[in-house]
Amino acid sequence: MSSYMKPANLSQLQDCLAWAVSSETPVSLIGGNSRASLGHTVPASHTLDMSHFSGIELYQPEELVLTAGAGTPMSEIYSALHEQGQYLPFTPFHPDRTLEADISGTQAAGTLGGMIATGIAGARRPHTGSVRDYILGVEGVTGRAAPFKAGGRVVKNVTGYDLPKLMTGSFGTLAALTRITIKVLPKPTLSRTLMFAGLDQQAGIDALHQASLSNCEPTGLTYLPTDCAARAGLEDSNVALIRLEGTEASVQDRTEALIRLIGKSCEVLTGETEETLWHQITSASVLPAASQQSLWRITLPPSEVTDFLNTSSLQHYYICWGGGLIWALAPDENWRPQPRSGTAMAIRRTRDEIPFILPPSAGIKALAKRLKESFDPTGILNPGKLYGDF
DSSP: OOSEEOOSSHHHHHHHHHHHHHHTOOEEEESSOTTTTSSOOOOOSEEEEOTTSOSEEEEEGGGTEEEEETTOBHHHHHHHHHHTTEEOTTOOOOSOGGGTTOTTOTTOOSBHHHHHHHOOOOTTHHHHOOGGGGEEEEEEEETTSOEEEEEOSSOOOOOSOOHHHHHTTSTTSSEEEEEEEEEOEEOOSEEEEEEEESOOHHHHHHHHHHHHHSSSOOSEEEEEOHHHHHHTTOOSSOEEEEEEEEOHHHHHHHHHHHHHHHTSOOEEEOHHHHHHHHHHHHTTTTSOOOTTSOEEEEEOOGGGHHHHHHTSOOSSEEEEGGGTEEEEEOSSTTOOOOOSSSEEEEEEOSSTTSOSBOOOOHHHHHHHHHHHHHHOTTOOBSTTTTTSOO
């Protein structure tokens, strides 16, 4: 079998994986190959290119559903949605920081399968849900070389494993996906971001916390220290950013309510300035492009964010999700985040020994191993991608 396999259909994909299983040969799965930097290097001499499974097969804007091949370029997905005034509410993260200015997404790299495999959502996640919440159905071939279908075009009650959700964030370690059905939503008619400048760290966190507990339904809650704000082209000071979306009357009412709640005047950002800002926040490009420093994405309860920052010696960081997410550059090559609860992912690693994901508890790791063994007993699909050892 060739070291570079590019199956054109399901039958050829099954043949490729059946050979890999019988010969116990690990394979590295790729689509657009734009997210290859995420995770550990896969020790495989054979590549399985899924880009032939491409194209939008069904799009029903009135039903808010889209089905496409896993190898479909995200630029094609975004273009189709843009024409119908619809979008992906979870704002998927992309590791290529050069794309943050492409606010329409029509120049985005990567594929639908890669977006599902990584499963990393952006700033709207606490309000609209994560990537897995919008996956209705998947089809593909497991590491047993067995084809499968799960889910469909409507939301149904599920017994046993919810396979579409299980595949989200699995980084291609459980199956090679061929077809994916997703739910989409209409774009909000109006968006504006309230920028409260001059708040110190604790005051900024408190403002985000107040907004998150209110009935104002913010869809973005971010605190940028001075250096990040300047890099985003904003005030030369710390800023708290609160995004509101909806109808004009609703957004105006909530704007006035938030200003009263926080008790401080603000600047209002709209249009392309606002869109570009949130793409910069989602892509972490408000941080220095320091390739010699690891870039960490740390999730934790908002109640722990102050203690974490006060004990972490971070120099370059910012806060998202109202305190539930921190993007940070490691202050030195030996630094590892140590949240009391939550977890962390090294989006950029400067050394191979740095874990991609902080080691989970023994129970969670045992469960992950059992899942891997169930779907891929010979360990041929992206071995070591997530945890290094399996």
